[in-house]
Each structure stands twice: as structure tokens, then as C-alpha cells.
Amino acid sequence: MEPDRKTFQWSHTTPKSNNHKDVSYPTSDIGSSYDTDISFSVGVYDGLTQSTLTNKKDFIDENTPAVFYNMSIVTTFSYGGKTYTHTTDYTYDEPRPWTSPIEQR
8 A cells, every 4th residue: 555645746846755754773673682681772864854753672481472672762853944853752660560651851
């Protein structure tokens, strides 16, 4: 099935595509390890903003599924010749292994 991609054009610019995201794994990939803890990031670019999600995988044991935590999201975009960055950091109750953040800053 084709993704729902739309193209639009302002009268004074080149055509722009929306509803499209490029996903990359800039540092490593979760598939690269099975039985270890690992930190990895995922980059998402939608044509306007670049977001980097930093994640943590906590391997517990062979009988317990690994737990994944989204540790931070950094979003960057440019407008009017200036670059803007917004960062959100998350804290978890990892000893319980809860995957819902207990704090967001």
C-alpha cells in the first residue's frame, strides 16, 4: 500500500512534499544486540523538523522481555534564518520496570 503523500506548492516556492518521514538510526540499531543493555537513537525528518529520539533498552533475563525507555527527544527546525531546538527529557521508575515516564522536563 502506498503511503498517503501529498505535494503542495506555494506560488513563490518549489513543490514541497508532506506526510512523509525519513527514519534513520544514527548511532546504532536495537537489532544489533539481544542479551545486553544498549542505548540507541532514532532520527526522524519530516521535511521541516529533525527529531532525534534517544532510547534505552534494558535486558533483564532470557525469560523476561526487554524493557525500552524513551530517554529524550530533541527537535530542531529553522525559520527566518534562525535555528530552534526543543529538548524533552524523561525519567522512569526503572527498578519496577515501568515504561511510562514519572517525570518530564
